[in-house]
């Protein structure tokens with residue numbers, strides 16, 4: 261499951277320096293005409309000891325990018341390649357972001373502050389290095405919702421409006437600009453390994469693997485560190501794939517450069533939540549073949565891990581890598597069951613029975629077209645009472661559900677009194693329209709509060 265905030269004093273630890281000049285290139289932030297603070301994530305600022313910054317200090321660091329005390333003196337645009345829609349592209353890398361700072365949180369995890377929209381870098385090519393304000397607002401909504409639904413996700417740490425007019429093909433233009441700071445458990449991607457493999461640099465590959473194992477996974481090296489890292493990544497990514505399903509989430513762009521080696525979900529562009537359990541549902545308008553459709557996300561992530569294995573062949577024989585990869589389907593199945601039970605709020609009663617319950621839930625949702633969030637909201641307290649005329653699949657599901665014990669000793673009033681909290685595209689657009697037309701941020705703030713209330717009821721957030 262995702263981690264909850266773990267308060268800590270500020271403990272800078274810029275470990276990235278140990279990887280030398282090979283990992284990235286010095287980058288300069290853009291000098292923005294304005295810096296208007298729109299969102300600060302104080303829940304998560306507490307985990308890295310920065311919640312007591314006043315707004316002016318916050319803006320100096322996260323809008324002007326004055327280095328944090330004792331942290332990276334110069335930001336780094338990280339190098340990477342990647343498969344985009346299965347086509348290898350060596351011409352990518354941090355083109356509108358950089359790694360800005362690193363620190364330890366309360367339980368010692370090494371966290372990164374990285375940016376999106378902070379200006380051009382050596383990897384911008386024809387891009388402007390910028391992020392639209394709408395893109396920033398969408399990042400807030402995606403990360404808050406996913407966190408509440410138990411998904412291991414990056415956090416939107418800060419959004420500052422920057423006063424530029426941007427031209428974009430997928431938004432009415434000119435459109436407003438912003439710079440985002442993301443808090444995440446590393447910015448090393450599968451594509452980071454692909455770049456090192458493409459350059460044939462075995463020595464740096466070993467260094468990168470060592471960094472990931474010792475700094476990110478906090479483990480000692482085994483005799484085959486490459487296979488060890490792949491095995492750990494397979495575990496995390498299989499769980500991530502399952503978590504997208506139980507959240508009803510479609511990431512939209514599951515390219516290898518968007519897959520973090522820690523298995524933490526990040527980089528939210530054209531994402532959508534699907535209303536129904538519809539495997540064909542796609543998020544990105546440009547995903548014409550449905551490669552990253554709702555029901556194909558596990559396959560896409562498994563394929564990406566295969567590309568990580570290909571890259572790791574530079575320093576490892578194939579058999580141990582293949583063994584690690586082959587565990588994916590089983591790990592995914594187990595994670596699906598665990599996460600379904602979690603969202604339904606019931607305990608396991610054995611593998612076969614649990615599996616039947618999950619299959620019955622999927623059948624009920626898809627054949628009787630019950631919105632996913634409605635289904636989970638009402639069945640959280642084990643009742644079909646909310647459904648006027650339950651169909652045969654729902655009845656079959658309810659019979660199986662009744663065999664399971666609820667985990668809520670005192671059913672949280674949220675499930676009887678709270679409103680169903682969804683994140684469907686119309687609501688996302690309405691929240692943005694209020695900002696675009698009236699500069700009204702209330703609907704966004706209200707939504708974040710509602711999402712966090714759901715997270716607390718699910719015991720995903722504190």
Ligand code: AMP
Nearest residue numbers: 352353354355356384387388389390527
């Ligand atoms: P994404 O689709 O956000 O994962 O980005 C894929 C690649 O395009 C990355 O190398 C980004 O840095 C780059 N990129 C996306 N948008 C821009 C932009 N506005 N300016 C420069 N580079 C960009």
Ligand code: MG
Nearest residue numbers: 517518526527
């Ligand atoms: Mg990306």
